[in-house]
Amino acid sequence: MQERAQIASRYEAWQSIVEVQRWWRNFNGPHAVLDPKTIKNCHSKLMKTGSVADSKRTGRPSTSRSEENIKIVREMFTKSPYKSTCQAARESGLTRHTVMTALKSISFRPWKPRYCHEITPEDCDRRIEYGEIMLRWHGDCSELFDNIIWTDEAIFHVGGFVNCHNCHYWAEFDPK
Structure with missing residues (x-):
């Protein structure tokens, strides 16, 4: 508001947009830009209303935030x-x-839900068994592992497929 008042008063005194722009650049730095429309709007508001404040907006009241x-x-x-x-x-x-x-x-x-498989105590035994089987296979046929492509692009669902692409819930905080 104070800057608007200074712009309007300087334009009233100097009657030159170029002089006001020059003053603005000296005051705010060489890269500061002041549009001629801004200068004229500030001046006309000051002359019409005696203030550079924005006038009260008219129109339909907003009911969306009631x-x-x-x-x-x-x-x-x-x-x-x-x-x-x-x-x-x-x-x-x-x-x-x-x-x-x-x-x-x-x-x-x-928020998007994150589904994960619950690990039970039996899963630990199954993982150890799987690791032992893989080690035996590696000992028997070492070129088997050269023919497997290992990537992290596939998602394997243990208990069935869950498509959570379009699932979401609305909350203030993510309850994770």
């Missing part, structure tokens, strides 16, 4: 965090944009 909508969305996603925003919009009668805005205002964000 306390009532935020309360509805918070209750919905606290009860069932796996709900999609489209489903929540259908159930509540709100728009999807309103649901997303409300989630953002209560600091909820989508």
Whole structure:
């Protein structure tokens, strides 16, 4: 606000955009840029209203951040965090944009679940057995391991396939 007032007053005194820009560069450094439209806008605001502050915006009031909508969305996603925003919009009668805005205002964000196989005490014995079998095979046929391509590009699911690509839940913090 103070800079706007200085710009407007200097333009009023000097009546030159170039002089105001030159002063601005001396004041803020050689790479500081001040657009001529900014200078004229600051000056015209000062002349019309007596202030360089922005005028109050008019238009439709925002209902997406109303306390009532935020309360509805918070209750919905606290009860069932796996709900999609489209489903929540259908159930509540709100728009999807309103649901997303409300989630953002209560600091909820989508989290992807990380599924992993639970390791049981029997798994330790199975791993030792597998290692012993592989060592025996290596002793019997050492070129077997030269014919195996070892990569980390494949995902092997022990208890079945779980596609979690489109799974997410909404919460403030990742409960891991």
